[in-house]
Amino acid sequence: MMVQFAHLDAVIGTMTLTADDLRKLKAMxxxxxxxxxxxxxxxxxxxxxxxxxxxxxxxxxxxxxxHLVFAGNCRGRLQPTYPAEYFGNCIVTIFCEKADDLAGEDGVVVAARIIGEGIEQFKA
Structure with a gap:
């Protein structure tokens, strides 16, 4: 995996989503x-x-x-099953990619669809 470092003039910030923000985002x-x-x-x-x-x-x-890469939990796929507390090597990467339409008006909807499809493919 390639690591990309921010340029010295980059601005890095923290976003906070409140429960109400998240509820509104999901509804939208x-x-x-x-x-x-x-x-x-x-x-x-x-x-x-x-x-x-x-x-x-x-x-x-x-x-x-x-690209967006995030971890998916695969404990439930192991036989015998592992306890819920086990973390270890039960993380699998789900890989999603999409081009310029993420920057459009409905970019968050497009991104949610892509991420949701990635999760569903992992479940299969």
Whole structure:
């Protein structure tokens, strides 16, 4: 995995989403998502918002591909099953990618859909 370091003139900040912010974000995503079976969880909404914010801040060219990698829990796939407290090597990477439409008006909805699809593929 390639590590990218921020330039010296980069601004790094912290975002705080309150419970009310997260509720509103999930409601907005769910209202605009056309797939009725789509479930917008807290983690999907948070990852989508963070990913789109990062893409907008970096302002890549329209032809660029952007990536999001996050960990998925696979304890339930092991036989015999491991206790809930076990963390160790039960983390698997889920890889999602998408280009310039994340910076559009419905970028958070697009990002949530991509992340949700990535999670569903992992479950299969």
């Amino acid at each position: 995503i769910s209202s605009k998502e056309k797939n009725a079976s789509f479930r917008c969880s807290d983690i999907v909404a948070t990852h989508a918002y963070t990913w789109v914010s990062y893409v907008k801040a970096r302002a890549p060219s329209a032809e660029s591909t952007v």
